[in-house]
Structure formats: C-alpha cells, structure tokens
Amino acid sequence: MDLTYNLAPYLPSWTILILLLPWIALYIVLLPPHKRRFSLGKRFVMPRGPSGQMLLGNLPSWLRARRERATNPWLAKQARYGELTTLSMGSRTWVLVNTSRMINEILAKQTKSTHDRPWLPIAGGLVSRDLRPFLKRAADWKDGRRLVHHLLMGPRSKDHENIIEDTSLGLLRTYLDEPGAWYLHNYRYAVAIMYKIVTNSPLDKSRSELNDLQEVTRTFLEAISNTFVEFFPHLTLLPKLLQFWRPRWEAVGTFHYNVFKHWWAGMKPLAKRDEEPSFLDTVMGEFNATDEEAMYLTMAVIVAGSDNTRITMNSGIGICLAYPTAIQIARDELDKVCGAISLRLPRLDDLPNLPYMCAVVKEVLRWRPVSPLLPPRLLTDDIEVEGYRFPAGTEFLVNMIAVGRHGRDDPTEFKPERWFDVNNNEERARGDAGITQGLWQYAFAAGKRSCVGYKLAQKEIFLGYARLFYCFNFFPVGQFVSGQLETPTIGEPFPIKVAVRSPAHERLIREESERCTFWGQE
Ligand code: HEM
Numbered sequence: 001m002d003l004t005y006n007l008a009p010y011l012p013s014w015t016i017l018i019l020l021l022p023w024i025a026l027y028i029v030l031l032p033p034h035k036r037r038f039s040l041g042k043r044f045v046m047p048r049g050p051s052g053q054m055l056l057g058n059l060p061s062w063l064r065a066r067r068e069r070a071t072n073p074w075l076a077k078q079a080r081y082g083e084l085t086t087l088s089m090g091s092r093t094w095v096l097v098n099t100s101r102m103i104n105e106i107l108a109k110q111t112k113s114t115h116d117r118p119w120l121p122i123a124g125g126l127v128s129r130d131l132r133p134f135l136k137r138a139a140d141w142k143d144g145r146r147l148v149h150h151l152l153m154g155p156r157s158k159d160h161e162n163i164i165e166d167t168s169l170g171l172l173r174t175y176l177d178e179p180g181a182w183y184l185h186n187y188r189y190a191v192a193i194m195y196k197i198v199t200n201s202p203l204d205k206s207r208s209e210l211n212d213l214q215e216v217t218r219t220f221l222e223a224i225s226n227t228f229v230e231f232f233p234h235l236t237l238l239p240k241l242l243q244f245w246r247p248r249w250e251a252v253g254t255f256h257y258n259v260f261k262h263w264w265a266g267m268k269p270l271a272k273r274d275e276e277p278s279f280l281d282t283v284m285g286e287f288n289a290t291d292e293e294a295m296y297l298t299m300a301v302i303v304a305g306s307d308n309t310r311i312t313m314n315s316g317i318g319i320c321l322a323y324p325t326a327i328q329i330a331r332d333e334l335d336k337v338c339g340a341i342s343l344r345l346p347r348l349d350d351l352p353n354l355p356y357m358c359a360v361v362k363e364v365l366r367w368r369p370v371s372p373l374l375p376p377r378l379l380t381d382d383i384e385v386e387g388y389r390f391p392a393g394t395e396f397l398v399n400m401i402a403v404g405r406h407g408r409d410d411p412t413e414f415k416p417e418r419w420f421d422v423n424n425n426e427e428r429a430r431g432d433a434g435i436t437q438g439l440w441q442y443a444f445a446a447g448k449r450s451c452v453g454y455k456l457a458q459k460e461i462f463l464g465y466a467r468l469f470y471c472f473n474f475f476p477v478g479q480f481v482s483g484q485l486e487t488p489t490i491g492e493p494f495p496i497k498v499a500v501r502s503p504a505h506e507r508l509i510r511e512e513s514e515r516c517t518f519w520g521q522e
Helices: 003-030 033-039 059-067 071-081 100-108 121-126 138-153 155-177 179-199 207-223 233-237 246-270 279-285 291-322 324-338 348-353 355-367 400-405 425-430 440-444 454-471 482-486 503-513
Strands: 084-089 092-097 383-385 388-390 394-398 472-476 496-500
Touching: 033 084, 033 092, 059 071, 059 084, 071 084, 071 092, 071 400, 092 100, 100 394, 121 207, 121 233, 121 246, 138 155, 138 179, 138 279, 138 291, 138 454, 155 179, 155 348, 155 454, 155 503, 179 207, 179 246, 179 279, 179 291, 179 454, 179 496, 207 246, 207 291, 246 279, 246 291, 279 291, 291 324, 291 355, 291 454, 291 472, 291 482, 324 348, 324 355, 324 454, 348 355, 348 454, 355 454, 440 454, 454 472, 454 503, 496 503
Parallel strands: 092 394
Antiparallel strands: 084 092, 383 388, 472 496
C-alpha cells in the first residue's frame, strides 16, 4: 500500500500541529500554577477574582496601578471578592489575603507550607544578588533568622529599652535645634537604634550616608513585583544579550552593594570579641558564612529595622495635622502622667498608664500601613483551607489595606478609640486593647516569616510619639492633604512647622539630652 499517497490529504494539519506543539507547550509552561496544573488533570478550587487578559491575566491592571501610584485603591477594590482574591499574574498565582482571620488560617496555622518566598529575578536576583535575607528561600535564611530572632527577642532585648530611651533624647534635641529637618531626624532615630543594637556603638554616619541607605530601600521597593520579568521568570533563560532589562537593574544592585560595602567597612573595626559579644561579633565570628553573606545579613537587619519605623514616625506627625483632636487627647493623657507644669519626659515604663497613646500607635499602623501589600509567601505543598484547594506554587500576599478596613466602622477615618471598643471576645483575649500583643496580625504578619522586630518597633514608635507629642506643636504649612502620607518619599513628606510647646519643655529637653550617648555624630 502506498502510505505517502494516503497521508497526503492530512499532511497540512499534521504540519500545523507539529509547528504549534512547542507554542502550546510554552503556553502551558507560562501559565500560573493554578491554571497549569489544572490543565494537567488536577483540579484546584481557588477563591474568586477578577477576570484578566489571556496569558497576562491581571498583571496589566496591577502594573498600571503601580505606575499611577494608585496601589492602595487598587488593593481596596480587590477585596470585593471576599476574604481571599485570586489573581493570575503572568506565570504567577497571587492570592490576596484580605482579612486578619485568613492571615491566621493560612499564614499562622499553615506556616510550615507558607513560610517560603518565590524567586524574584529582579528584586531578589539582579538587585539583591540573591543575598538579601528578606527574599531568601526558607532553607537559606533559617540560620540567619534564628540569629536575628535571638538578637531582637532574646534575653538581651530588655537592654533595647535603654537604647530607645537614650536615642530618643537625640531625637528631641535635633527637633529643637533643627526643626526644618524633622523627617531626617525620624530616620536617624530609627537607624541609630538599630546601629547601636547591632554594633554596640553609636551611629557615626553623615546625613549623606543615611540618604544613600534610604535610597537603597527606595530602589529595592521600586524593583519588587514591578516589572514584566518579575512575573515571567522564564524570560531569564533567554541569552544574556537579549535580556535588555539587565543593565538597569544590575546598576541598582551595584549601587546597593557599594553602599553596603561602605557601611560594612566602617563597622568591621567595631567588632571586639573580648567584651560581651554584639550581634556584629557573632556574625563575624560564629556565623558560618562568607564575608558578603555576613554583610548582607547585618545590613538587612539595619535596613529592615529603620525604614518601616521612619515611615511610621512620619505618619504619626501627619496625624497631628490631619486629626489634631486625637493628638490633643493623647497629650492630655501624657500631661496627666508626666505633668503639665512640673515636667518630666514620658518613659517606656509609663506604657500601661498611657492606653490612648498605645491606641494611637496601633491606629497609625492600621490607617496607613507601611507596606500596603506584604511580600509574597510561596506555598510549598498543595493545601486545603475551608473548602479551597491551593496548588503548591501559589503565592499568598497580605492585602494590608483590606485587612485594616475589614469589619471596621468608618475604616478610612483615624479613630484610636476603636481599639478600646473591641467587642469581639477573641480579639480581647489576644489583648487587642493593649500594645504588646494583638497587633501582629495587623502590621507585622504571622507565621515563621513574620516581622522579627515587632516588639522593638512597637516600643520605639510608642516612645518616639509620646516624647514628641509631649514636647512639640506641629502646624501645617499651606494646605495639608492626608493622601500625601502615602508617599514613602525620602524628602519632606508634607510641609510642616515644628515649635516647642513652652520654654519649660525646651529646658527639659536641653537638660535631659545632655545624657544622650547613642545619637552619634552627623
Ligand atoms: C513599624 C515598623 C515595622 C513594621 C510595620 C514591620 C513590618 C514587617 C512585615 C510586614 C514584614 C514581612 C513579614 C512577611 O513576609 O509576612 C517584616 C519583616 C521583617 N522585619 Fe519588620 N517591621 C517593622 C519594624 C521592624 C524592625 C524594627 C525590625 C528590626 C530589625 C524588623 C525586622 C524585620 C525582619 C528581619 C524581617 C524579615 C523577616 C523574614 O523574612 O523572615 N522590622 N516586617
């Protein structure tokens, strides 16, 4: 039989199929996990979410929101699908976690499967050279995290209270002497505390060195989940010559490396192993790592502990302008504890007697979350939660805008009172009316990848606010727009005038700040 003859009419269809096959395979490879594995026969039940474009999914809408600096309204809108929202983001599956209940169900209760990070080719690869602990895979970050946890939560964390009290004297003094640079003082306050905790030495960095460090964080945040390649990591398999995005992000990575190198060179001589060892001593001594890994770990701790605190300090000052009545209530409370005529500065041990001040801290973190969208947590096994079946490879991202608003009256208003009004027994049992507990789910996430510095952060923000509100008045210069608070700018986030409350307050600051040792030289 002449086969060639018989097959001839079918040849065009075979040829088309053979030509299409690689494209079909590529299409499947590029699909996000919840679609790819479904197409291979497994059935997953995902939460609802908006429809998107073929292959790109919801990516264009996210990238547009970022470009237009409209991520907060975008995130608020995604919560209309319920407690969880599924988004197809190129080759990645995002599930937004929109309530604190779901943070608990997924990130806390399923922490074994949800404490990893996906590989991010731009933010983690080119910009961080795969060395930034914050984005490392769980296995590579385990030892470093244990060390940082010990530093921040271990028995010596009680000493941090002295460091905060001492450094906040420098904050008051510089607000007095150079009120126009208030936002720079907020940053120095946060960095000086971290520097002292890490190196056991006062901060010896100039303003321009601090600016460089801020620029590192700004450009890092700009890199994360903000480019096409980040959502189609397979593109990094292309020959390097075709990777047109590389030079731009490599340059950012080099800048970060150089800034870290400069700080590291200044720090290394501070290690002295004869006294009680500092974190720096441990990292340089016992930590089984290369010099570069030790450098990235140490700098990551300083950076992670500084920028979030700085932004929260700035937001607190913004509250003085946007909600002066709330600040007046906080100040009346402070005056009762520390005196309105014969004065003393607020201290950390005043915390139990300043419940309104605690509520202000928590409400700032709810009202203006530092990171509206938390970094992705990678699911490492298939899991089931409340009827949903999620495939490994799904990424959970906490939507802080939605979490802060869910189930709250007037959620866009700043109302510290809401923290006294906790009518949910479970929340009350967790201690949501205080400051030391309960806040973690609103600002610091949960599970094995949650914020290691949350106790320190609560204390430094509490004392920073308490001392500033007690000693200074803040006035808007021109029209104050509270939306401006959303810009994590390095410069002045909004124009204000700072004035000391009275000559008695000025005297108090001058006397007390003589004792300040950790603020360091600019
Ligand atoms: C207002 C202040 C702060 C806020 C709102 C904040 C919030 C957060 C959040 C949301 C995360 C990510 C958790 C996740 O991936 O689910 C995080 C991680 C982290 N935070 Fe904080 N943080 C603050 C201050 C601090 C301070 C003072 C330190 C001290 C060093 C610190 C150290 C860290 C570290 C090391 C991580 C990485 C955790 C990991 O990937 O395992 N943070 N923080």
